[in-house]
Amino acid sequence: MQLKSQGTTPLISVSDLSWGIADKTILKSINLQLNAGQFIGLLGPNGAGKSSLLRCLYRYLKPQQGAVFLAGDNIWQISADEFAKNVAVVLQESPSQFNLSVFDVVSLGLTPHKTLFSATNADDKKRIYQAIEQVGLSHHTQQSFDSLSGGEKQRALIARSIVQQPKLLIMDEPTSHLDVKYQIQIMELAKSLDVTVLASFHDLNLAASVCDELLVIDEGQLITQGTPKEVLTEQLLSDVFGVCARVSAHPQSTSFDEFVPHITYYYGYNRQEHQDD
């Protein structure tokens, strides 16, 4: 089954989605739409429901109410293969790949495009090597995936996603274990791909600098959606994240030709509280 042509249909549409466990509702009546070609950041405090929402979007969790549509099709009504051709996922923790080489792990991106017994042909191999080169891992092609550094693993998984040729790349906190250089590098790499990206972030400044659009959730509810300039206000940082901060223009705003918010946090609340004891 082919996905419907996109036209004006959003790439992702979430309609009245609720999900929970036992008697606890974790995601509450979420409605949102994501357009193709954007880099979208998902923000929210710890426990807000970011991973749960992403899991509903990449079909790991089935909502108890509402639905997720991919280019107009309910994701639970398309085949697993068709879904995998369209949606790739990079998670925070890389599961062990049992001594598979970088080449082997990247080649797994071809799986949804192959029939059960079809071999990897010359074109496939070219695509795999190109993806490995694109993420700067050519010198590690035959190295075992498990022996890579955290940043290299994330890059290998992005190479696997490139080979998968999805319409949507979902990343759940892909940079949280990485040093600052790799955080920027991974996000700029994802941004350079010709694919719609939805990524969750804890670093709000990084999100502000790479995202076209931001979604904020808190206590399982969508609070707001808009450009970084619209969303990252001092009021929102106080209301949702409970921090006192100043939002100014990032020094590179002029070269980006748009206002990129830069957050400076104020410290000392706890010290003040202790002094009051």
Ligand SMILES: Nc1ncnc2c1ncn2[C@@H]1O[C@H](COP(=O)(O)OP(=O)(O)OP(=O)(O)O)[C@@H](O)[C@H]1O
């Ligand atoms: N399988 C589960 N069983 C019980 N509770 C769950 C389950 N999955 C999620 N939760 C709860 O749902 C809430 C949202 O969790 P989720 O991991 O989606 O939040 P998050 O925004 O990604 O958090 P963080 O930023 O800390 O990673 C949390 O209170 C969590 O404990």
